[in-house]
Amino acid sequence: MATDFGFKLSPSSTINMDRVDTTAFDTLVSMEPDVMKCISCGSCTATCTAGRFYDIGLRKVILYLQRGMEKEAVGMLRHCMLCGKCTMVCPRGLNTRHIILSISKIYKDIEQ
Numbered sequence: 001m002a003t004d005f006g007f008k009l010s011p012s013s014t015i016n017m018d019r020v021d022t023t024a025f026d027t028l029v030s031m032e033p034d035v036m037k038c039i040s041c042g043s044c045t046a047t048c049t050a051g052r053f054y055d056i057g058l059r060k061v062i063l064y065l066q067r068g069m070e071k072e073a074v075g076m077l078r079h080c081m082l083c084g085k086c087t088m089v090c091p092r093g094l095n096t097r098h099i100i101l102s103i104s105k106i107y108k109d110i111e112q
């Protein structure tokens with residue numbers, strides 16, 4: 001019988017990057033090299049027009065893609081209106097709208 005210590009250990013959320021298939025992300029980088037300039041500052045997420053209504057933010061999308069979580073990333077971008085506000089605030093000068101369009105081209109076969 002397990003002893004109750006009054007607390008539980010959560011399962012590890014560590015991501016083993018050696019096991020992540022980054023083929024699709026590498027394709028994105030070859031099409032949009034600027035994506036590597038992202039510093040995860042979150043300005044795009046803070047100003048996202050759709051972010052007021054949905055869980056969406058380019059910062060998170062890029063992180064998801066780097067971690068091989070393509071379904072989550074593509075599902076998030078479903079709500080993007082291509083308004084371009086994120087492009088205006090990005091301190092690294094990323095053409096975020098272009099990146100979003102490239103992502104939707106590369107990952108178009110992924111079920112949403």
Ligand code: SF4
Nearest residue numbers: 048080081083084086
């Ligand atoms: S282009 Fe898309 S991700 Fe960027 S601010 Fe507009 S709705 Fe948000």
Ligand code: SF4
Nearest residue numbers: 038039041042044090
């Ligand atoms: S604003 Fe630009 S640098 Fe900051 S998280 Fe978004 S894409 Fe990356």
